Amino acid sequence: MRFIQINPGRLLTVLCLAALGSVAFMSVACCKNKTAERPSVLNRKVAQDNFNYTGSDYKGNYIWGGAMNLAWNELTDNIVKEPIRLRTDNKQTLAMLEMLNNPVISTADLDEASYYVKSGFGPATQDRINKECRAKFPSKTFDDLDYDLGDYDIISYAYFLKEIEYAIAFEKRDVDFDGQMVKGFGANENSYKNIYILEYKDKDNFLVSIKLKDSKDQIFLGKGYPMERPDAIVAKLRALAPAQNNAEYTLGTLMGDSDVFMAPALSLSYERDYEEMLQKVLENRIGGREYFIDVMKEKIKFDMDEKGARVENEAVIVARLTSVGPGQDKRKIMMLDKPYWVLMKRFDSANPYFILGVNNREFMQKAE
Numbered sequence: 001m002r003f004i005q006i007n008p009g010r011l012l013t014v015l016c017l018a019a020l021g022s023v024a025f026m027s028v029a030c031c032k033n034k035t036a037e038r039p040s041v042l043n044r045k046v047a048q049d050n051f052n053y054t055g056s057d058y059k060g061n062y063i064w065g066g067a068m069n070l071a072w073n074e075l076t077d078n079i080v081k082e083p084i085r086l087r088t089d090n091k092q093t094l095a096m097l098e099m100l101n102n103p104v105i106s107t108a109d110l111d112e113a114s115y116y117v118k119s120g121f122g123p124a125t126q127d128r129i130n131k132e133c134r135a136k137f138p139s140k141t142f143d144d145l146d147y148d149l150g151d152y153d154i155i156s157y158a159y160f161l162k163e164i165e166y167a168i169a170f171e172k173r174d175v176d177f178d179g180q181m182v183k184g185f186g187a188n189e190n191s192y193k194n195i196y197i198l199e200y201k202d203k204d205n206f207l208v209s210i211k212l213k214d215s216k217d218q219i220f221l222g223k224g225y226p227m228e229r230p231d232a233i234v235a236k237l238r239a240l241a242p243a244q245n246n247a248e249y250t251l252g253t254l255m256g257d258s259d260v261f262m263a264p265a266l267s268l269s270y271e272r273d274y275e276e277m278l279q280k281v282l283e284n285r286i287g288g289r290e291y292f293i294d295v296m297k298e299k300i301k302f303d304m305d306e307k308g309a310r311v312e313n314e315a316v317i318v319a320r321l322t323s324v325g326p327g328q329d330k331r332k333i334m335m336l337d338k339p340y341w342v343l344m345k346r347f348d349s350a351n352p353y354f355i356l357g358v359n360n361r362e363f364m365q366k367a368e
Contacts, residue, residue: 040106041076041083048238048350051231052099055355058270062230062357065300065313066105068274070158073106074117075317079154085283086293092276109349110160111216119156123149129157137161142299142314154291154319160353162344164219165308166194167211172306174367175262176337178360181367185306186262187255195261195334196252198240203333207240208252208261212308215247216347219309221263223340227357233341238350247347256332263336266304266356268363273297281322291319302356302363304342311344311354 055064076084083101086093107115116133118125130144137159149155168191175184187195198220199207205224212219220241225233241251255261274296281292295318303310342356 040073041081050102050104051234052102052104053230053234053355054096054099055230055357056272058268059360059362061359061362062227062355063268063270063300064230064355065160065298065311065315066109066353067158067160067300067313067315068296068298069100069103069105070107070115070117070160071119071156071315071317072100073103074119074158075154075156075319076101078119079156080282080284080286082284086277087281087283090276090280093280096274096276105351105353109346109351109353111346114160114162116159117157119154121154122151125149125155129155133157133159141301141312145316147295147316147318149318150321152287152289152321154286154317156317156319158315160311160313162217162354163308163310164217164344165213166191166306167213168194170194170306173262175264175335177264177364178338180361182264182361182364183367184262184264184364187260189257192255192257192259192261195255195259196250197255197332197334198252199236200332200334203335204338206332206334207236208255208334209241211250218251218345218347220343221334221336221340222343223334223336223338225341227339227341227359230355230357233343233357234352234355237343237345237352241345241350243348243350245348255334259332259334261334263304264358264361264364265306266302266342266358266363267365268300268302268356270300271297272299282319290322292322294318294320302342302354309342309344313354 053064054068055062086097088094116136118129126145126147126149134140170185170191171188173184173186174181175186194211196209196211197206198209207220207222209218209220220237222233225236277293277296279292281290295316298315301312339359342358343352344354345352
């Protein structure tokens, strides 16, 4: 018998990362029928050794979402039309710039129905973004943009929404996480058919996927991988769940009906300002004018329960003109009761668009 219990840890990663204690991967795949993309200034083909995830710490958890990459790519391709350069010797800024100019995700890793991107000048572009994005995504929960823009000010925007349902709903139950009971869910005599095992060493080190109603999307949960190493968990994901041509192909082996799977329910809302990038002047001239980054903000919402998961991610960049500038039990135990990772990607891409490293109970509800 194997126990598969995910235990959220102290580091939260949105879009895909690794953890010391446990790891949960949510991954969403992308169909081949994609709309043609305009040529990109930046290299959209992500190398196997590219781990430029710009995630941050949130309440002791690691979180990363792909929207800022999309907004930066859009700004680069549509407005600047060459890799962005900044006038600074700040090491943090230059490190972030290098990662953004060598992105780990682009629209090629997503299905067209899940995202919206646009860039342009002035309030008219902002108005179009608000109208068009709301029309495409009526369930969008983020407020409309309301920046005071001049006619020559630049705005670049990206929005991503993915809602997934498990093939069979799990059973609500209280589960243990780090010694305390929290609300969660587990597999029963029917829903165990959702769980496929990609790697299982023991109850504290495993990687599983959950079967979804839409097989073009994928979600993975992993426990026992270094929580401080998002690159390690992404490398593991790329190795065990590479891009596929057939969305119906099943990765891993089906969980046994006597095995155990349990996981906490999660809910979070996060906002981030890329402070190291603010007030930095672009060395690139745009229409002969000089600009500085005034706004670089990202929002992420993530929920996961017994029925499925939802990730919502938004990023906006505003640039303004400047004159200045081992036991006997044979069951596989897969209980997410320690730090773990959640990653999401499309089936035909090896690159996640969402990573969540769960290190603590900040996004869980205490069991009654």
